[in-house]
């Protein structure tokens with residue numbers, strides 16, 4: 687599939703990014719987030735797990751690690767213009783795409799009413815590339831599958847999760863879905879002006895990585911950029927659902943993001 691460069695949005699978008707772990711966004715999407723916020727978007731991060739599996743050191747206090755990783759994620763978010771970071775607190779490493787997770791993600795979607803939702807591609811199992819092949823983390827797939835079905839059908843279908851209606855959360859139709867960490871990208875985002883901010887954001891995750899990761903990530907984005915005809919790019923598989931569903935009132939573009 688040919689890669690198309692993303693055109694900047696004509697109105698200020700609301701964007702919700704759902705990932706499994708603190709640092710997932712910084713590897714694959716933080717440059718795009720910087721571009722989107724720079725063009726007026728309000729972006730919210732939803733991190734599904736607590737990040738407590740982020741250390742193999744037997745002496746690490748895991749409760750402290752969770753707090754540290756949340757702080758690192760908030761700092762990374764701020765660098766690319768994101769102030770609202772939500773943590774669902776599921777156990778890191780053993781995530782499953784349960785109905786409970788789907789309900790919680792549906793709650794976040796209905797509460798924040800995003801135009802665009804960014805998730806991890808649940809169909810990615812094996813990734814092959816020049817430097818090193820890898821097995822996609824099952825938490826990534828589980829968060830992606832639950833988020834996919836939260837976007838459709840749960841967020842926009844009134845009778846699903848009726849308990850959310852009693853919380854005042856009306857159905858919401860998402861018009862754009864961006865799949866990150868995908869093996870079938872169709873859209874590249876030019877992150878050339880944001881490449882340094884992306885790296886700065888990534889390096890906030892001090893509990894997980896150090897400067898040695900910089901060349902790797904820059905290398906990925908440069909190779910992707912080459913394919914897209916720019917210096918640095920991030921890629922997504924983008925699906926659009928512009929047709930609204932009867933019975934759903936979309937928020938106005940200038941309506942403030944609910945909290």
Ligand SMILES: [Zn+2]
Nearest residue numbers: 706707710823
């Ligand atoms: Zn991860």
